[in-house]
Each structure stands twice: as structure tokens, then as C-alpha cells.
Amino acid sequence: MAKKRGRAAESSSSESDSDSDSHHSKSGSDTPTDDGRSSPEIGPDATQEALYRALRKQQSLVNEVRGESKRMRRKLADVTNSTKPPKKGHKRQKRDHNTAASxxxxxxxxxxxxxxxxxxxxxxxxxxxxxxxxxxxxxxxxxxxxxxxxxxxxxxxxxxxxxxxxxxxxxxxxxxxxxxxxxxxxxxxQRSTMSHRIRRAAGPDIFGCTSQQLLTSASRAENFHKRIGWVPDPENATGGKYDPWIVEILHKDYEGKFDRDTVFLSPTLQYIFAAIERGPSAVALLQAGKEPVVQAETNDQIWGSVQTTPGDITGSAVLTYLEYLTTGLEKRKASVINIFRVWDAIFYPNSMASGSADDGKSTAAAMDALNADEEVVESEEE
Structure with a gap:
């Protein structure tokens, strides 16, 4: 990532030297590509934030081209596999999508x-x-x-x-x-595979516990209910509820409350994702401060994943969490942009962009905190 930023800065610096009148006061602009779309151009005074935004924007263009290429290949495969050369004197039959698939x-x-x-x-x-x-x-x-x-x-x-x-x-x-x-x-x-990897294969390394503590639903509840948001009822010794946001496992350096600047940055979440996408051995690499790359073909290689998605981070696919991340991306909230920057840096460093009883109050408080966060404003040239 650092090398790419350096190259981007050097390239922009050269252009700035050769055409100082047009670039002297700019920190970034869009350069049309061959197909008419704009490609970000970074000036020598670009901030780290501008560099990162430009990289994600460029990655988005690359993903779009790759996606279109894949769709065209699939379309060609559909035509090739579903039709036969027409016999002389007969019209080619269109495929009936209601027939059983191969x-x-x-x-x-x-x-x-x-x-x-x-x-x-x-x-x-x-x-x-x-x-x-x-x-x-x-x-x-x-x-x-x-x-x-x-x-x-x-x-x-x-x-x-x-x-x-x-x-x-x-x-x-x-x-x-x-x-x-x-x-x-x-x-x-996939759910079965994820369950096995998290509870059996990599669970003790991920959560710092014994395999016995992960063995049954009762043992998991006993040992982890506080880490996943259990809030005791002060009026009932055996009562309580799960809060979706006051959750230790979601936060980095958890301090007993929701924090928009540390939510979804928990190393535990990243260990879980490493086990799911790249296998149990990737957890040990990540914990040792190494890039979680393994020799075997991994899910992200099979699927062609090149950057983090909101679903990757939420994992449990709780719509409340998806709403938080999706809204933060749409509104360009700095704390949410940082979440994706951190995850991309860990899992895609070589890409161009690196059951709740909630009554609604906790979620409302989390969304209020998000709305109060500053927005990452793109420059006029971008």
C-alpha cells in the first residue's frame, strides 16, 4: 500500500512539475480513461485520506471491469452450453429456463x-x-x-x-x-463450514479458550454471554437481555460502552473472518502480525474477492449492523471509512484499496453517534 502511494505521489509530482500552471493548486483530479470514465489523479500535496479515497475509487473501476468481463464470460458459457448447432433447415431453439439445470x-x-x-x-x-x-x-x-x-x-x-x-x-x-x-x-x-472452523478448528486460538468451552451451546453461553452483549436485569437476578451494540467482541480496546471509533475493529472479528475465508492456519499468522496468506486455494481466491464488504465484517448478517455500515459508507462517515481501510489493509493489502432483545434504544444511540461523526468530503476535482 505504501509503495503504491509513493508511486502515485511521484507520478503526480512529475506531472505537476511539467505543467505547473494547471496543477499548482490542485491536490487531485479525474483523468478520463479510454472508455470515458474518470480515473483519479493525485497531486503531490494529497493527504493520506485523499490517497485512500482515490485508491478505493480506482479499485471500484477495476472491479466493475472485472465484473463485466465475468458476466460476459458467463453469458458466452450460457449460450455455448445451452444451445446446439441448428440442423439445416431448422430454426435454433431458445433455451427453456424452466427445464432442469445441468x-x-x-x-x-x-x-x-x-x-x-x-x-x-x-x-x-x-x-x-x-x-x-x-x-x-x-x-x-x-x-x-x-x-x-x-x-x-x-x-x-x-x-x-x-x-x-x-x-x-x-x-x-x-x-x-x-x-x-x-x-x-x-x-x-457454508454455514456448516463456518461453524466447524470457528467452534472446532480455530476456536481456541480465536477466543483464547479451551475446546471444551466451545463444545455445547450451554458451555458457550456460560463462558461467552458477557462478551457478546449480555446485560443483566438489575431487578431480576436471573434475567437480562442481549444488547446488539454494547458488545465486547465488536470493539477494539473495549471500555464497556459503544464507541463508534473502535466498533468493528476488534481483532477477534478479524480472526473469525480469517478462519472463514482463508482457513484456520490464517488465524495464527494474523496473530503473529503476519499477512494471513496460506498456500492452499482460499475462498477469496475462488470467489474473486478483492476488497472487504459490509457482509464480511458483520458476519452474523444482523441487519442492524449492515444498516450501520451501509449508512456510514453512503454518508462517507470517517469512522466507517476507517473500518474498511483497516480491514482492507489486513486482508487485501495488495489490492488498490486496501438473537437480540434490543428495544431499539441501543441501535438508535449507535445511529445517532454515527450521524454525529464527521463526513469525509471529496474534493471538487474528484
Whole structure:
């Protein structure tokens, strides 16, 4: 990351020297690319924040191109696999998406289901209707978490984003040809894998405990309920509730209260993600201060992941946490931008961008703290 920043600064410095009249007062600008899109140009006086924003912006452009390339390859594969050369004198038949999918297609969709469980959410809302719900053209992503209907539409948008282009407008057919079942099976497989890695394979290293403490739900509740937000009822010795925000496991250097500047920066969360995405051995590497890179092919390589998603961080796919991170990104809140910067630096350093009883009061307080945070304002040139 540092080397890339250095190169970016040197490049901008050279351009500034050769054309001082046009660049003397600028710290960043957009340079049109061959396809008409703007590419960030960084000046010699650019701040670290400007550099990071430019890198994420450039990574977004790269991801868009890669995504389009993948969609085109999938589209070509769909055409190649689903059609046969027409016989002389006969018209080519269009593929019927209601017919049973091939084993290869089922496996491809199963892999996407596994990816979705990690990068988006662990469970689907109304899973039997997830693929048959009509798209609401009036849906506004900024209102995703306001109503049950908008939450369903938000999930539908996530599903469409991860599916091949050929299926995005034919999602209802997936319930008839077996693809929806394959997607849900992939999610189920991934949940089982995650459970095994966190509770059995890497759990003692992640949580600093014994394997016996993770063995049963009763032992986990006894040993970890305070770390995951249990708040005792002062009027009932055996009562209490789980608070979604006053949680030790979410915070770095936890001080017994919600802190917008340390939430989602807990090393424990990062150890969990390392185990899920790169295997149990990655946890030991991360704890030793090394880059969590292992020799075997990892999930992020299989899925083509190049930067952190909100789903990666929330892990449990609690919509409250997704709302917090998504809102923070949309509003360019400094504390949330920093969360993604830290995670990218750990897991993607070589990329261009490196059950609750909550009554709503705790979440409202967390969102108020987020709204009070300063915004990262992009310069006029960006």
C-alpha cells in the first residue's frame, strides 16, 4: 500500500512539475480513461485520506471491469452450453429456463450460494420467496432498512448482483429448474463450514479458550454471554437481555460502552473472518502480525474477492449492523471509512484499496453517534 502511494505521489509530482500552471493548486483530479470514465489523479500535496479515497475509487473501476468481463464470460458459457448447432433447415431453439439445470450449472450456483453467505448474509429472509419476489422499480437503496418490504427488496438486489446476467431477470425460474435449491444448499454448506472452523478448528486460538468451552451451546453461553452483549436485569437476578451494540467482541480496546471509533475493529472479528475465508492456519499468522496468506486455494481466491464488504465484517448478517455500515459508507462517515481501510489493509493489502432483545434504544444511540461523526468530503476535482 505504501509503495503504491509513493508511486502515485511521484507520478503526480512529475506531472505537476511539467505543467505547473494547471496543477499548482490542485491536490487531485479525474483523468478520463479510454472508455470515458474518470480515473483519479493525485497531486503531490494529497493527504493520506485523499490517497485512500482515490485508491478505493480506482479499485471500484477495476472491479466493475472485472465484473463485466465475468458476466460476459458467463453469458458466452450460457449460450455455448445451452444451445446446439441448428440442423439445416431448422430454426435454433431458445433455451427453456424452466427445464432442469445441468450438474455443472447447479455446482456453479452452489458456489455462489457459499460466497453469498460470507460476503452478504448468512440467512435469507423468506427464503422460499427470495427468488420469486417481484422487483419493485420504486425501491430506493437508501431506504433499505426502513420497512420489511424494503429489506426484502435490498436482499433481492444483492441476489441479482451476485447471479449471472442470464439469471438476473429470470430468478423466478430458479425455483423450477433446481437452481434456487442449489443456491440455498450452498449457503447451508457454508454455514456448516463456518461453524466447524470457528467452534472446532480455530476456536481456541480465536477466543483464547479451551475446546471444551466451545463444545455445547450451554458451555458457550456460560463462558461467552458477557462478551457478546449480555446485560443483566438489575431487578431480576436471573434475567437480562442481549444488547446488539454494547458488545465486547465488536470493539477494539473495549471500555464497556459503544464507541463508534473502535466498533468493528476488534481483532477477534478479524480472526473469525480469517478462519472463514482463508482457513484456520490464517488465524495464527494474523496473530503473529503476519499477512494471513496460506498456500492452499482460499475462498477469496475462488470467489474473486478483492476488497472487504459490509457482509464480511458483520458476519452474523444482523441487519442492524449492515444498516450501520451501509449508512456510514453512503454518508462517507470517517469512522466507517476507517473500518474498511483497516480491514482492507489486513486482508487485501495488495489490492488498490486496501438473537437480540434490543428495544431499539441501543441501535438508535449507535445511529445517532454515527450521524454525529464527521463526513469525509471529496474534493471538487474528484
Amino acid at each position: 450438474d455443472c450449472e447447479l455446482e456453479d450456483i452452489r458456489v455462489l450460494g457459499r460466497k453469498f453467505a460470507v460476503t452478504n448474509m448468512l440467512w435469507l429472509r423468506d427464503k422460499k420467496k427470495a427468488f420469486t419476489t417481484p422487483v419493485d422499480d420504486a425501491y430506493n437503496p437508501r431506504e433499505r432498512f426502513e420497512t420489511k418490504s424494503s429489506k426484502v427488496q435490498g436482499q433481492l438486489a444483492d441476489l441479482r448482483d451476485i447471479l449471472p446476467e442470464a439469471l438476473q431477470k429470470k430468478m423466478k425460474c430458479m425455483e423450477k429448474n433446481g437452481l434456487a435449491d442449489a443456491f440455498r444448499a450452498g449457503m447451508s454448506d
